[in-house]
Amino acid sequence: MADYTSFNLEQYVRGLDGHLPEFPFSFAEWEEKATTLMSTSLLHYVAGGSGDQHTQTNNVEAFHHWGMTPRMLAAATERDLSIELFGMKLPTPLFMAPIGVTGIIDRDNDGERACARAAAATGVPFCASTLTQVPMEKIPGSLGETPGFFQLYTPSDKQLAESFISRAEAAGFKALVVTLDTWMPGYRPRDLVRSNFPQLRGWCLANYFSDQRFLDILGQDPDKDVRATARAFASVFGKSLGWEDLGWLRGTTKLPIVLKGICHPDDAKRAIDAGIDGIYVSNHGGRQANGGRAAIDMLPEVAEVCGDTPVLFDSGVRSGVDVVKALALGATAVGIGRPYSYGLAIGGAAGVEHVLRCLLAEAEIQMAIDGRADIASLRGDIQRI
Ligand SMILES: Cc1cc2nc3c(=O)[nH]c(=O)nc-3n(C[C@H](O)[C@H](O)[C@H](O)COP(=O)(O)O)c2cc1C
Numbered sequence: 001m002a003d004y005t006s007f008n009l010e011q012y013v014r015g016l017d018g019h020l021p022e023f024p025f026s027f028a029e030w031e032e033k034a035t036t037l038m039s040t041s042l043l044h045y046v047a048g049g050s051g052d053q054h055t056q057t058n059n060v061e062a063f064h065h066w067g068m069t070p071r072m073l074a075a076a077t078e079r080d081l082s083i084e085l086f087g088m089k090l091p092t093p094l095f096m097a098p099i100g101v102t103g104i105i106d107r108d109n110d111g112e113r114a115c116a117r118a119a120a121a122t123g124v125p126f127c128a129s130t131l132t133q134v135p136m137e138k139i140p141g142s143l144g145e146t147p148g149f150f151q152l153y154t155p156s157d158k159q160l161a162e163s164f165i166s167r168a169e170a171a172g173f174k175a176l177v178v179t180l181d182t183w184m185p186g187y188r189p190r191d192l193v194r195s196n197f198p199q200l201r202g203w204c205l206a207n208y209f210s211d212q213r214f215l216d217i218l219g220q221d222p223d224k225d226v227r228a229t230a231r232a233f234a235s236v237f238g239k240s241l242g243w244e245d246l247g248w249l250r251g252t253t254k255l256p257i258v259l260k261g262i263c264h265p266d267d268a269k270r271a272i273d274a275g276i277d278g279i280y281v282s283n284h285g286g287r288q289a290n291g292g293r294a295a296i297d298m299l300p301e302v303a304e305v306c307g308d309t310p311v312l313f314d315s316g317v318r319s320g321v322d323v324v325k326a327l328a329l330g331a332t333a334v335g336i337g338r339p340y341s342y343g344l345a346i347g348g349a350a351g352v353e354h355v356l357r358c359l360l361a362e363a364e365i366q367m368a369i370d371g372r373a374d375i376a377s378l379r380g381d382i383q384r385i
């Protein structure tokens, strides 16, 4: 059983000895440090959200309206953070949510593989985006005992979609995460006005340019050199999947399928009825619809209708305490986006690993002090304050 508290204590003692730790220990400091290291356009892209960023802010602040009550004389001297997800035993409930420009957030331009290495070192799965800088076959899908997930932006060309899915399966990814909430990009002033987002685009389309079906589609375009990027984007953005497509999707793979971006219990129920294996509650970190409810506030009502179907969650998780709260509110596994992106910007694979270990240490310490030995004992053990 992993014990993340020893990581924390070791860093603490090193700090007291005067050996200052290489990396900071809180989200605010990760963000601050990453800000000094990323280009302006990249920073706006990663840090930004849609519209006035109200939903993005709300996602984070809403965690403070939920609270747990510590129990005493019941010290949890040993904790078990492990979970079971789609028949896989994972040492912790944390995972890295898909980030579309992971490659270039890393100073060495190798972000996806850096994250896969951090995943292998910690047992925390990395979910690779469709929009990666290297083809999915090079990431790799799973490292050692740590499974990886593949996130699909579903191309409207079904053959291209099926090609992506079978490539992901062959590359060893263990679950297919289909994102629903970004069938068109959100209204993101920081990208549209101040940033130069289009320049980032060409960096994250390796899965397309390594796909014969995409090259065939492109080959029919007389302006292919000029329009390659636009065509790749047009193939995934602008047309949404509908309920009628779930039967087709289910038939494309034996991998567990997770739908990302579900916020309403009725959508969750209907997806489960259609044979979907996992529900992923998320509002895309406040980058898509703006003016909506905080993701954490929507989690309990969705989790309630999911029964035995696993519930993945992300949006606004900034600390180990937030991880514990999401678990208490019904998540089976908890994802982070910007926190590990900043770790990647600060220190590549080591920076990502550090961020993951900090979150896990804080989560485990919180459980220990609160008197909760495992994740099952957290369920429902939280009040709105
Ligand atoms: C820079 C950036 C790129 C993202 N790219 C993708 C993507 O390619 N696919 C996807 O499903 N979600 C993407 N997301 C959303 C994340 O998977 C996740 O839902 C979100 O970051 C969680 O919120 P948090 O950043 O507050 O932790 C992206 C998020 C960020 C910050």
Ligand SMILES: CCCCC(=O)C(=O)O
Pocket: 100, 131, 182, 185, 186, 284, 287
């Ligand atoms: C246009 C969307 C690109 C990737 C993504 O999902 C994000 O930036 O949030």
